[in-house]
Amino acid sequence: MITLREVSKQYKVGRDWVDAVKPTSLHVEKGQIQGIIGFSGAGKSTLLRMANLLELPTAGEVYIDGQELTGLNAGELREARRSIGMIFQHYNLLSNETCAANVEFVLKAANVPSKQRKRRVEECLEIVGLADKARQYPAQLSGGQKQRVAIARALANNPKVLLCDEPTSALDPVTTLSILEFLEKINREFQVTIMLVTHEIQVAKRLCSQIAVMEGGVITEQLDRSRPDIEPVTPFGKFLFDTTNSSSVWYRRGEQHE
Numbered sequence: 001m002i003t004l005r006e007v008s009k010q011y012k013v014g015r016d017w018v019d020a021v022k023p024t025s026l027h028v029e030k031g032q033i034q035g036i037i038g039f040s041g042a043g044k045s046t047l048l049r050m051a052n053l054l055e056l057p058t059a060g061e062v063y064i065d066g067q068e069l070t071g072l073n074a075g076e077l078r079e080a081r082r083s084i085g086m087i088f089q090h091y092n093l094l095s096n097e098t099c100a101a102n103v104e105f106v107l108k109a110a111n112v113p114s115k116q117r118k119r120r121v122e123e124c125l126e127i128v129g130l131a132d133k134a135r136q137y138p139a140q141l142s143g144g145q146k147q148r149v150a151i152a153r154a155l156a157n158n159p160k161v162l163l164c165d166e167p168t169s170a171l172d173p174v175t176t177l178s179i180l181e182f183l184e185k186i187n188r189e190f191q192v193t194i195m196l197v198t199h200e201i202q203v204a205k206r207l208c209s210q211i212a213v214m215e216g217g218v219i220t221e222q223l224d225r226s227r228p229d230i231e232p233v234t235p236f237g238k239f240l241f242d243t244t245n246s247s248s249v250w251y252r253r254g255e256q257h258e
């Protein structure tokens, strides 16, 4: 469903080039929940954002459901992106619009007729248990509720793929769990393939069927939850999954944690 083939990303910073992602590949089968985990600066978000070309790869190819996104023109890409939802750590909601209007926004952009739009907004808010908040504004909601509105918005166009960039990093553990349950439900009931970036090992372990470990801009190993007998092999993977480490939150190497 999602294939990143030898994608890389370089940024120009002053006179220098920074390798955010070095040539690396990943394939995610339909219906899977793929985690990307690693320290801050490993290139996780850049890799995720290349999956819908929010970041244009410097090199390499991106395929979603067999279609090469990197081969599309701007109009075709806009169309293809409708089948790819995305949620962010800080929700990215329109603060001066109601919850319903936030969800409706993406349907308007897709030229969905008004009557269908209203019905779909209700359905999506219903899925995330926020039908009663339709007329409220983001500032009137808790962080978890805001993220649920963002999930409703991401679902509005019936996506095949949902990209999640640190969706629970700003939330407390109980709210985190409820968001993970919504993501599981969306994956199970609507067969949405999910790719999720997190630095919280517990989140990856709880939700993901596969976990890619990223270090220094490349995926160094891919772990499969259905094979708990297979231990991480890279020193970094071992360190991340070392159960004797008390913290579930990781920052830059050697500069952790609570």
Ligand SMILES: Nc1ncnc2c1ncn2[C@@H]1O[C@H](COP(=O)(O)OP(=O)(O)OP(=O)(O)O)[C@@H](O)[C@H]1O
Pocket (backbone or CB within 6 Å): 011, 012, 013, 018, 019, 020, 021, 038, 039, 040, 041, 042, 043, 044, 045, 046, 047, 199
């Ligand atoms: N727009 C940009 N311009 C220049 N450098 C960038 C840009 N975006 C990311 N980088 C650099 O690329 C590297 C990877 O960044 P990225 O945000 O993908 O890492 P990450 O693993 O998601 O980190 P975090 O967990 O802190 O979000 C970092 O060194 C970062 O400073």
